[in-house]
Amino acid sequence: MLGGNNIEIHETAFVTSTFRATDVKLSRDHFAYLWNNPKTEKWVEEYLTKVSSEESFTHCLRNRYFLEKINEHVSENRIEVLINFGAGFSMYPFLLDQNITHIEIDKPEIVEYKKMKIEQWQKEALLPKRNIHFVGVDFSKEYKEGLLATINSVKGIKKCFILIEGVLFFLDREETDGLFQLFNLVQDTGDIIGSASFQDEIKESLVFKKLMSFFGDNISKASASEYQTIPNEYYRNIENYSLIDHQDYFSLSKTYYHKIELEKELILNENFYMLQKVGS
Numbered sequence: 001m002l003g004g005n006n007i008e009i010h011e012t013a014f015v016t017s018t019f020r021a022t023d024v025k026l027s028r029d030h031f032a033y034l035w036n037n038p039k040t041e042k043w044v045e046e047y048l049t050k051v052s053s054e055e056s057f058t059h060c061l062r063n064r065y066f067l068e069k070i071n072e073h074v075s076e077n078r079i080e081v082l083i084n085f086g087a088g089f090s091m092y093p094f095l096l097d098q099n100i101t102h103i104e105i106d107k108p109e110i111v112e113y114k115k116m117k118i119e120q121w122q123k124e125a126l127l128p129k130r131n132i133h134f135v136g137v138d139f140s141k142e143y144k145e146g147l148l149a150t151i152n153s154v155k156g157i158k159k160c161f162i163l164i165e166g167v168l169f170f171l172d173r174e175e176t177d178g179l180f181q182l183f184n185l186v187q188d189t190g191d192i193i194g195s196a197s198f199q200d201e202i203k204e205s206l207v208f209k210k211l212m213s214f215f216g217d218n219i220s221k222a223s224a225s226e227y228q229t230i231p232n233e234y235y236r237n238i239e240n241y242s243l244i245d246h247q248d249y250f251s252l253s254k255t256y257y258h259k260i261e262l263e264k265e266l267i268l269n270e271n272f273y274m275l276q277k278v279g280s
């Protein structure tokens with residue numbers, strides 16, 4: 001799973017989990033530590049030094065925000081199925097009510113590895129049992145018909161929340177449009193999407209240049225144009241959906257009492273959106 005010296009796109013899932021494990025009080029992900037390993041710890045240390053020391057907190061707050069929002073909707077009986085696109089090694093199934101059904105979608109190598117590790121940790125009683133369906137697909141290939149059939153067979157007419165975090169940066173606009181069209185086919189009126197992405201302006205910042213330089217040395221893709229940023233208007237204009245919440249790292253830091261140490265231009269400020277289906 002952890003190949004050569006470079007970071008493959010799917011291996012970024014290890015990095016995100018390691019960040020989440022660094023401040024469990026902030027992330028509330030008390031299972032993230034299970035994915036820790038020496039190779040990722042070395043990357044993370046380098047990343048925090050060369051790109052931005054605030055990055056572990058940005059990832060902790062992202063998890064906290066989506067976890068709390070999903071929990072709110074669960075307690076109001078508005079979610080029965082959580083569908084996580086590009087789920088990586090996130091641990092929501094174990095942090096949420098045990099009655100929720102989970103569909104975890106990611107590249108085949110990620111879901112196979114995650115399933116194997118989770119079964120092992122459940123046998124060792126490190127994790128509780130949960131109802132999780134793992135689906136391996138690549139959003140850059142032909143996948144829609146098969147995935148829609150699989151989702152429908154698990155979800156039926158149940159209410160669902162779709163989560164896509166830490167993924168759109170690695171996809172292009174056509175692939176993103178395709179995903180949101182699929183979400184519309186999967187969801188019914190009242191269902192919710194949670195999405196995370198960066199705005200276009202970030203590409204002008206010093207911290208983004210540092211990120212590109214770090215990626216250039218360590219990751220398979222290299223130029224800034226290969227990474228997607230998304231303006232607010234994109235979310236405002238998604239057909240059949242209404243934007244019901246928009247946060248960023250700065251607003252979440254206030255909400256969850258996190259003290260920011262760095263100057264603004266040294267922070268990779270991610271934006272977080274909640275969309276509710278209003279039409280069909």
Ligand SMILES: C[S@@+](CC[C@H](N)C(=O)[O-])C[C@H]1O[C@@H](n2cnc3c(N)ncnc32)[C@H](O)[C@@H]1O
Pocket residue numbers: 009010011012013016017085086087088089090105106107110137138139140164165166167170171
């Ligand atoms: C930075 S990780 C984020 C994982 C998780 N959402 C989280 O927040 O912890 C990005 C994830 O997107 C997945 N991903 C990227 N491109 C993909 C593609 N074309 N098809 C399927 N999954 C993809 C990767 O495999 C990886 O698990």
